[in-house]
Amino acid sequence: xxxxxxxxxxxxxxxxxxxxxxxxxxxxxxxxxxxxxxxxxxxxxxxxxxxxxxxxxxxxxxxxxxxxxxxxxxxxxxxxxxxxxxxxxxxxxxxxxxxxxxxxxxxxxxxxxxxxxxxxxxxxxxxxxxxxxxxxxxxxxxxxxxxxxxxxxxxxxxxxxxxxxxxxxxxxxxxxxxxxxxxxxxxxxxxxxxxxxxxxxxxxxxxxxxxxxxxxxxxxxxxxxxxxxxxxxxxxxxxxxxxxxxxxxxxxxxxxxxxxxxxxxxxxxxxxxxxxxxxxxxxxxxxxxxxxxxxxxxxxxxxxxxxxxxxxxxxxxxxxxxxxxxxxxxxxxxxxxxxxxxxxxxxxxxxxxxxxxxxxxxxxxxxxxxxxxxxxxxxxxxxxxxxxxxxxxxxxxxxxxxxxxxxxxxxxxxxxxxxxxxxxxxxxxxxxxxxxxxxxxxxxxxxxxxxxxxxxxxxxxxxxxxxxxxxxxxxxxxxxxxxxxxxxxxxxxxxxxxxxxxxxxxxxxxxxxxxxxxxxxxxxxxxxxxxxxxxxxxxxxxxxxxxxxxxxxxxxxxxxxxxxxxxxxxxxxxxxxxxxxxxxxxxxxxxxxxxxxxxxxxxxxxxxxxxxxxxxxxxxxxxxxxxxxxxxxxxxxxxxxxxxxxxxxxxxxxxxxxxxxxxxxxxxxxxxxxxxxxxxxxxxxxxxxxxxxx
Numbered sequence: 001x002x003x004x005x006x007x008x009x010x011x012x013x014x015x016x017x018x019x020x021x022x023x024x025x026x027x028x029x030x031x032x033x034x035x036x037x038x039x040x041x042x043x044x045x046x047x048x049x050x051x052x053x054x055x056x057x058x059x060x061x062x063x064x065x066x067x068x069x070x071x072x073x074x075x076x077x078x079x080x081x082x083x084x085x086x087x088x089x090x091x092x093x094x095x096x097x098x099x100x101x102x103x104x105x106x107x108x109x110x111x112x113x114x115x116x117x118x119x120x121x122x123x124x125x126x127x128x129x130x131x132x133x134x135x136x137x138x139x140x141x142x143x144x145x146x147x148x149x150x151x152x153x154x155x156x157x158x159x160x161x162x163x164x165x166x167x168x169x170x171x172x173x174x175x176x177x178x179x180x181x182x183x184x185x186x187x188x189x190x191x192x193x194x195x196x197x198x199x200x201x202x203x204x205x206x207x208x209x210x211x212x213x214x215x216x217x218x219x220x221x222x223x224x225x226x227x228x229x230x231x232x233x234x235x236x237x238x239x240x241x242x243x244x245x246x247x248x249x250x251x252x253x254x255x256x257x258x259x260x261x262x263x264x265x266x267x268x269x270x271x272x273x274x275x276x277x278x279x280x281x282x283x284x285x286x287x288x289x290x291x292x293x294x295x296x297x298x299x300x301x302x303x304x305x306x307x308x309x310x311x312x313x314x315x316x317x318x319x320x321x322x323x324x325x326x327x328x329x330x331x332x333x334x335x336x337x338x339x340x341x342x343x344x345x346x347x348x349x350x351x352x353x354x355x356x357x358x359x360x361x362x363x364x365x366x367x368x369x370x371x372x373x374x375x376x377x378x379x380x381x382x383x384x385x386x387x388x389x390x391x392x393x394x395x396x397x398x399x400x401x402x403x404x405x406x407x408x409x410x411x412x413x414x415x416x417x418x419x420x421x422x423x424x425x426x427x428x429x430x431x432x433x434x435x436x437x438x439x440x441x442x443x444x445x446x447x448x449x450x451x452x453x454x455x456x457x458x459x460x461x462x463x464x465x466x467x468x469x470x471x472x473x474x475x476x477x478x479x480x481x482x483x484x485x486x487x488x489x490x491x492x493x494x495x496x497x498x499x500x501x502x503x504x505x506x507x508x509x510x511x512x513x514x515x516x517x518x519x520x521x522x523x524x525x526x527x528x529x530x531x532x533x534x535x536x537x538x539x540x541x542x543x544x545x546x547x548x549x550x551x552x553x554x555x556x557x558x559x560x561x562x563x564x565x566x567x568x569x570x571x572x573x574x575x576x577x578x579x580x581x582x583x584x585x586x587x588x589x590x591x592x593x594x595x596x597x598x599x600x601x602x603x604x605x606x607x608x609x610x611x612x613x614x615x616x617x618x619x620x621x622x623x624x625x626x627x628x629x630x631x632x633x634x635x636x637x638x639x640x641x642x643x644x645x646x647x648x649x650x651x652x653x654x655x656x657x658x659x660x661x662x663x664x665x666x667x668x669x670x671x672x673x674x675x676x677x678x679x680x681x682x683x684x685x686x687x688x689x690x691x692x693x694x
Contacts, residue, residue: 034683037495038676040432041484044400045425047393048098049375052076052405053106054385058128059422060085060100060109061393061403062375067094071111073128079403079422087113087124087133096121101146101155103195104385110136110146110155110195122200123155123193136193138200142167143191145215145376149222152195156225158213159191159203168292169235169592172634172666185232187212190225192248206248214238214292217273217282223248226273226282226304235636238292239269239594243284245304255306258286264513265309267598271295272321272377278328280304281352285320286311288517290475290556290595295321295378296509296516299333299346303353310353312346316361319477319509319516321379326387328352332408334372334379336477336510338449339438341372341379343390345408366406367414369438370396371481391422395482397436397453397491400426433494434458436480439501441537443530446518449510450503450534451478453494454542455692465548465690466499466538468531468571472555474507474523475516486675488552488577488682496683497692501538505530521601523583523614524563531560532570547572548690551625552682554578555638555667559616562646565627566619573689574627575682578638578667581646582618583611591636620649626656628685630678632665658685 048062048069053076060073074082088095095115102109109128112121116135121143126133136155142163146155158167165171167188178184190213191203206225207213212234216227224247230237243256258265269289273282282304287297296319302309313320313333322334331346343365350357372394374382381390388407394416395401403422412418434454441448455464469490471478484491490500504510505527507519519527538544551571553561558579565574580586587593587604597603604611612618627650631643640661647659660681662674669675 031680031684034496034680037432038492038679041489041491041495043432044429044482046401046483047375047403047423047425049100050391050393050403051100051102051374051382052384052389052391053102054104055106056384056386056389057106059391059403060102062098062100065094069096069098070094071097071100071109073109076405076422080424085109085111085126085128085133087115087135089115099144099146101148103148104150104152108195110148112143112146123157125155125195134197135200136195136197138202142188147216147218148195149218150220151222153222155193155195156190156206156216156218157193157203158188158216159205160186160188161205162186167234169637170666170668172632172664172670173591173636175634181233186234187232188234189213190216190227207246208252211244211252212237214241215271215273217275219245219275220277220279224250226275228270228273228284233591236592236594239289239592239598241270243270243273243282243302245282253306255282255304256302256309261309264311264314265300268297269598270300271297272323274323274325275304276325276328276352280328283312283323283325283331285323287319287513288475288520288598290473290599293378294473294476296336296475296477298513299323299331301353307353310355310357312348312359315512317512317515318342319512321509322377322381324381324383324387332381332383332387332390334381336379336479337367338440338510339451339480339504340367340369340414341479342367343381343406343408364412364414365390365408366412366419368394368396368416368419369414369480370394370399370416371479394419396480397433397451397482398431398480400429400482402426431482432456433484433491434499438480439534439537439541441534443505443533444526446506446511446515446530448503448505448530448534450501451480451490452502452538452542453490453500455497455499456495460543463543463545464497464499465550465686465692466501466535466544467493467550467552467686468535469493469500469502470531470551470553470557470560471502471504471508472553472557474519474527474556475509476556477504477509478502486672487669487678488554488575489679492679492683493686496687498686499538499542499544501534503531503534505534520599521610523599524560524567524616525614528560528564528567531564532568535570546570550574550686550690552577558638561627562616563614565623565625566616567622569624571625573686574625575685576627576629576643576646577678578631578635579629579643579646580616580638581642581649582615584608584615585645586639586642587611589639589641617645617649620646620653623650623653623655626685626689628681629657629659630662630681631660632662632667632669632674634664635667637667
């Protein structure tokens with residue numbers, strides 16, 4: 001994310017509660033110097049969604065420009081010769097445009113644009129023949145994820161009619177009023193628009209009002225859908241969603257309910273449903289997932305008529321995130337393997353949906369130690385109709401983002417050198433932070449991977465401080481990626497003279513389901529031991545000052561920052577972003593309590609002890625670490641009272657602390673000024689207690 005400083009506005013709106021001693025406040029570093037460093041972190045050009053035409057002849061993508069977002073289309077063989085596609089009335093006009101979908105015949109491109117009504121996108125169709133794009137819909141709400149039917153006659157998309165906020169739990173919650181959980185509930189449904197509509201029209205709502213739909217896929221005959229859905233409220237019930245099939249003229253039929261099936265999928269989460277070409281089976285990703293959209297697990301398959309699901313990747317030491325059928329017996333799968341993103345081809349032999357069928361895994365088509373995707377879903381790729389070519393954007397700590405292509409069947413080497421680079425928008429751009437290293441270490445029975453950034457202008461003869469940056473989730477993973485500068489930022493800390501360790505401890509993706517599930521009923525214990533073992537490994541290899549080690553993180557990383565300082569005095573400063581101090585009170589405060597039962601084994605009302613075991617507030621008397629706490633006032637995932645509770649306890653115990661509450665922010669901050677302020681405050685906090693230079 002990009003960030004801009006609007007300091008005067010922010011100081012007028014942010015609520016700051018502090019017990020910070022005046023002498024320490026006077027020791028803050030020069031903010032002008034911090035600002036100068038941060039300005040350089042986002043150098044280079046950035047791309048949004050990328051989509052290759054089904055016939056492989058053209059490429060479309062979303063460009064980020066100074067004016068906003070614009071759509072470019074070019075011959076695949078000559079991406080530099082791109083032209084803008086826009087619904088704007090004049091070439092100089094700029095709107096918010098994106099979310100691309102190619103027609104199956106490759107002769108048209110659908111996209112959302114708010115050129116017609118500022119702030120309200122509608123669906124448009126461009127024939128790419130020089131004529132103006134045609135507006136297909138008249139929407140009043142929130143929309144995303146357009147997809148053509150296989151016959152090209154209709155475009156389906158997710159739609160919340162009359163929405164007051166973006167769908168999902170990351171956006172700021174509406175201020176509470178009325179009958180809670182009953183009034184003003186917003187439901188996301190699959191909507192349909194005719195691709196040949198002569199004039200804008202309201203969409204046809206294909207799925208019922210009683211189901212909140214999270215993801216969908218067209219049936220190959222264009223007459224039905226498969227989708228993952230649950231009863232509203234949608235922000236809470238994704239964790240108990242079911243897989244449905246539905247004819248467009250029929251009623252939904254649940255074919256898989258993880259809460260009701262026996263075996264390893266019981267009670268877990270499902271995502272990315274995909275029909276087989278013969279419409280007889282549906283593949284999906286299933287596993288323990290803590291966040292909607294942060295997909296990881298095994299590849300599963302279930303008969304389209306319903307039945308027992310089969311795990312196609314059982315025991316594989318990777319985390320699959322995206323799947324697409326090539327043919328009835330071949331699947332392409334994007335997976336996370338350690339610190340690398342891989343594309344794998346599965347060959348299914350015999351009965352696909354029974355345990356007797358055989359599965360062969362091919363060698364990786366590519367394996368990239370970086371961040372890879374096409375901008376739609378986690379690790380999703382854009383493919384031609386024959387799957388002879390995959391297109392995506394990729395970046396790493398060393399390489400700015402560019403567009404790339406991979407061709408199955410060709411000989412590939414690992415890394416970005418093994419795929420075809422399509423664009424050169426960032427040639428000559430150099431990283432403004434220190435050298436990245438993929439670090440592995442032993443922790444009990446696990447081999448843990450993480451990323452270490454050296455300080456900018458690293459001198460092995462000097463001693464440096466270390467900041468440990470714990471990711472959210474916990475079912476997620478840190479990938480090597482370009483950029484930084486807003487919110488909590490490893491790149492910024494490195495550019496300012498710190499070593500930065502970003503570990504992927506137990507509970508993370510990348511080493512299979514056993515590893516992802518290894519922190520169940522054990523939040524803050526085994527994962528903290530993994531993190532501390534990583535600190536030991538870094539200190540053994542690099543000149544790190546053990547007296548200047550700090551800790552930070554957001555969401556689950558915010559919880560770990562709060563909990564870790566109750567378990568060890570090893571950290572000399574901490575910054576807890578949107579954390580959780582008390583799992584017992586948290587259960588009744590948040591908007592997404594359904595995610596907790598798979599991790600804790602029961603609700604807090606049935607087993608309060610397992611929640612108390614991992615609650616930082618129960619060990620607060622052990623804390624000596626100065627801790628900065630930041631949170632949004634309308635955060636539904638990790639509500640602000642959790643941060644108040646932790647800050648209040650530290651203040652009562654006379655531990656240096658400060659709480660900053662940001663107005664009108666949810667779990668993911670929307671205001672660039674607020675994101676920038678979080679980073680600046682974190683930099684100042686660490687510089688105050690563990691300065692980059694001793």
